[in-house]
Amino acid sequence: MVGNIDWQSLESKYYIQTVNRVPVTIVRGKESTVWDDKGRSYLDFVGGWATATLGHSHQTMIDAIVEQSKLLIQVSNAFYTIPQIELAQLLVDNSCMDRVFFCNSGAEAVEGAIKVARRYGKLNKNGAGEIITALNSFHGRTLGTVAATGQPDYQENFKPLLPGFVHVPYNDFEKIKEATTDNTVAILLEPVQGEGGVNIPDPEFFTKVRDWCDRNDLLLILDEVQTGIGRLGTLFGYQKFDVEPDVITLAKGLGGGVPIGAFMVTERANSLTFGDHGSTFGGNALTTAAARSVVEFAINENLPEKVRVSGQKLKNNLLNLAKADYSNITEIRGEGLLIAIQFETEIGLEVMQECFSRGLLVNRVRPDTVRLMPPLIVSDEDIDKGSAIISEAVHAVSKEK
Ligand SMILES: Cc1ncc(COP(=O)(O)O)c(C=O)c1O
Incomplete structure (x- = not known):
């Protein structure tokens, strides 16, 4: 009571x-x-x-949070902190990704991935900046991620939207091909559409999309905010479909309830440089210590x-x-x-x-x-x-x- x-x-x-x-x-x-x-x-x-x-x-998280809060909760990201680096290493060592950036939510993680793609387009593709995403998708509630989300109901009241997103039916490779132009830089998809109603793609869908990205120098971004860290029965959702993306986003399950998000990139997609991105709270000592305990548990306990x-x-x-x-x-x-x-x-x-x-x-x-x-x-x-x-x-x- x-x-x-x-x-x-x-x-x-x-x-x-x-x-x-x-x-x-x-x-x-x-x-x-x-x-x-x-x-x-x-x-x-x-x-x-x-x-x-x-x-x-869970006792594992309680211990991690209590111990870390006694030591250090937050300093500026102008300084190095150990839990942040340890969590980064843990995620990179257990994925096909090479680097990570921590933020505070799923939407922020997708925002980061969008910036990675736009910057990649500037560096490598004559400024191409368009991103193909799926109808019925969900990528968050910030203005950028609302534009990425393929559901008009979430968009109508907030126009004008951030330009540069093209929506095609989920699980329809031919439509992705048709939508690709010289201005396309990336394809952003959920491994399984969660908010859209748990929609599962055909087994070969992601293999074809991966191949298309390779042939056209596009980044394959998988939004793993809902599917990452074990939810689909694999540590990362992409492992379920046997493809290696260039960028992934994480949040939800990563923190086990503590607010943390992340975007991860391969070396090829590592387009951001000093001054391009930042966050006050992103990757702070408390949340990364909690997330580290979650990911360690997930790996050690299979x-x-x-x-x-x-x-x-x-x-x-x-x-x-x-x-x-x-x-x-x-x-x-x-x-x-x-x-x-x-x-x-x-x-x-x-x-x-x-x-x-x-x-x-x-x-x-x-x-x-x-x-x-x-x-x-x-x-x-x-x-x-x-x-x-x-x-x-x-x-x-x-x-x-
Ligand atoms: C696939 C996906 N991306 C992004 C988000 C947004 O995450 P958040 O609510 O933490 O901003 C969600 C939330 O449900 C999601 O399922």
Whole structure:
């Protein structure tokens, strides 16, 4: 209990109203469970918006944050700090990338990648600056990333947009070819479209795009903000598709809930130089120490392998549910622990509400789609518990129809 204060009324009075929140005030979390201010528990399959790599308040992160906060939290990036350098080394040594820059969020990471591409165009391609991105993509809410995002709803109220983005259907290599001009410098794609509804490309899609980039001297930028650090059952999303990009972005799972983002480049794409970019908080000692503990855990405990097994278990449970009468489910799709339940009709919100009333948090990502992104350490028991609640919720909603 956190007193008898009506927190939600206070929020509606004091907070800028841009988010339609679920009516629950969460005060505490442990592993895959969170508790509200009335003491009620919920199984969290939203996973802090796909950030909860180690679940809530994992001892590994607590120790890293406590120890680092006693030593040093923040100094200017004019100086060297050890956790930042250690995290950089860890990420580079375990990826196909050569260098990293740390920032504070996913959108900032994509902004950085856009700057890398524009600068690459200036240096190597007569100033070419256009970036091909996908329809239905999501790259963030800053003005640059809203322009990159292929969803008009996010753009309309903020025009004029940053120019230089061309949108083509996701997973359509021919359209990428058609959209490429002398002014194209990069192709920016999510390995799996997350906010777009968990859309998975054909196995050969990225191989073809990689080859196209090589033939036309384009940078392949993969936005791994949602898919990076184990979510798809591989440490990085690109490993799932067996391609090596030139630039990747990270955030969400990298910090395990602590706000940190990153963009990484290969030596070829390393176009930024002194004075081109910077950040006050980016890569500060506290967040990089926390992220280092998350990435070390993911590597040392082989978390991606666990995610493959857990993801398959969750998928199997849902596939069984899809076979049941009245399920309304037309498809279960996903990789690792990023999974969507596709319904025939627009019952996503009702299913989400039924899950909520039974103590499970899920995300209605589209009117007809529910998305699951539990913590990567989710236990088998919690997978079964969550699946049973989803089953009840789906049947409650579908039978009413
Ligand atoms: C693929 C992708 N890129 C970028 C972002 C933006 O990240 P942030 O909300 O941390 O700015 C998101 C957020 O959902 C995302 O899924």
